[in-house]
Amino acid sequence: MVIRSNAEAANRKPNLREAILAAAEELFATNGFNAVSVRDIAQAAGANPGSVTYHFKTKDGLLLEIYRxxxxxxxxxxxxxxxxxxxxxxxxxxxxxxxxxxxxxxxxxxxxxxxxxxxxxxxxxxxxxxxxxxxxxxxxxxxxxxxxxxxxxxxxxxxxxxxxxxxxxxxxxxxxxxxxxxxxxxxxxxxxxxxxxxxxxxxxxxxxxxxxxxxxxxxxxxxxxxxxxxxxxxx
The missing domain is CATH 1.10.357.10 (Tetracycline Repressor, domain 2)
Structure with missing residues (x-):
């Protein structure tokens, strides 16, 4: 059984980072920041929660990147x-x-x-x-x-x-x-x-x-x- 690191898993899809950003933006715009979890974002993006934390560290970091x-x-x-x-x-x-x-x-x-x-x-x-x-x-x-x-x-x-x-x-x-x-x-x-x-x-x-x-x-x-x-x- 091959165990991939978070970095390897996150890089399997070249557009995964963009998919996470798009999913988070849609969820935040619809439901607000408090009601949305990292797991919700990962599911909507077709990713795993580890990919979200790998790219953005926290949900706060994800919102900051959307604004930036x-x-x-x-x-x-x-x-x-x-x-x-x-x-x-x-x-x-x-x-x-x-x-x-x-x-x-x-x-x-x-x-x-x-x-x-x-x-x-x-x-x-x-x-x-x-x-x-x-x-x-x-x-x-x-x-x-x-x-x-x-x-x-x-x-x-x-x-x-x-x-x-x-x-x-x-x-x-x-x-x-x-x-x-x-x-x-x-x-x-x-x-x-x-x-x-x-x-x-x-x-x-x-x-x-x-x-x-x-x-x-x-x-x-x-x-x-x-x-x-x-x-x-x-x-």
Whole structure:
């Protein structure tokens, strides 16, 4: 009887590593991180649990690799587009270019192996909602630097808006981005066919325009006094 080492077993299939990544991504996107075991992933990939641990050490390492392979190219593209946007002189045009630099890579790489796609976007939404500490750490490690760069760029274009409010508005942008990518059919249904939710170019333009308008809205601290005055008048 020949006993193979984990390394030999893992290398029997050249595409086994990719199969494990694809299976894990699908399972995490469908069931969340907590509910999926290494054994579940191995079974879905047609592998044994030893192959998963050989390639990725732990389930945490597997999730980190999924984020790296998708978000590395996406963050790089965002950084390139942001650098170009910051060279735009007109502040209005610059703000629009900054927002577009954030939105565009999530759509344009949707069919690529790495960088985007509805399945990974669904996984990101599930990970964010699940509140798992591992996922929180990986999300922060993957996105915080890029997010700070975009928030700072927007703040420089809208210095009269408190940075904390810009953070809120960018937070809403992220939610809209998730929803637009994961449930495009809802746009088609609710518009009764007048809009095509799967039209990426239209989705990008709608999202960019709505976000720019939201970013330029009057700061909340300037609205509160007027509301208070209105309330006093009514009484």
């Amino acid at each position: 392979r998708h978000c590395g190219p996406m963050n790089l593209r965002r950084s390139e587009l942001l650098a170009a946007a910051l060279r735009v002189r007109d502040l209005q045009d610059r703000l629009e270019a900054i927002v577009r630099a954030y939105v565009l890579p999530a759509f344009s790489s949707g069919s690529d192996l790495a960088g985007g796609g509805a399945r990974f976007t669904r996984l990101r939404a599930v990970m964010s909602a699940e509140g798992n500490d591992v996922a929180r750490r990986i999300i922060a490690q993957t996105f915080d630097d890029t997010s700070h760069a975009f928030i700072d760029a927007i703040y420089a274009s809208l210095p009269h808006i408190p940075r904390a409010e810009i953070v809120w508005r960018c937070h809403f942008l992220l939610g809209a981005l998730y929803y637009s990518l994961v449930t495009p059919e809802r746009v088609s249904r609710l518009s009764r066919g007048d809009a095509d939710g799967t039209d990426a170019a239209d989705a990008i333009e709608q999202l960019v325009r709505a976000t720019v308008a939201a970013l330029q809205a009057q700061p909340l601290d300037q609205l509160v006094p007027s509301r208070a005055r209105s309330a006093r008048v009514k009484h």
